Amino acid sequence: QVQLVESGGGLVQAGGSLRLSCSASGSIFSINAMGWYRQAPGKQRDWVATITRGGITNYANSVKGRFTISRDNAKNTVYLQMNSLKPEDTGVYYCNTAPPEQSYWGQGTQVTVSS
DSSP, rough: OOEEEEEEEEEEEOOOOOOEEEEEEEHTTTSSSEEEEOOOOOSHHHHHHHHEETEEEEETTTTTTEEEEETTTTTTTEEEEEEEEOOGGGGEEEEEESOGGGGGGGHHHHEEEOO
């Protein structure tokens, strides 16, 4: 059974930082690129960043230069370091494979950035 568990969200002031973590089942982590996605209140879920198994990364323009995605293959964990946070970064953050598999969506972790 595939399971993705996100953690690390919270309330932070604009300009602050957070580090999100996602623990993934080994069966998907070992063969897939992984991604972070977010859903702002009242909006659709959008892609944020991707990392391949080999470590190649790609970012949405809105977070490029501020966010860093990384992965620890030994721990089956993918991270999202978020710096210089802005109020528009507020939302629920999810990890999934890249591209995402619909049945893999977890509960996500809430990130709230106050101005």
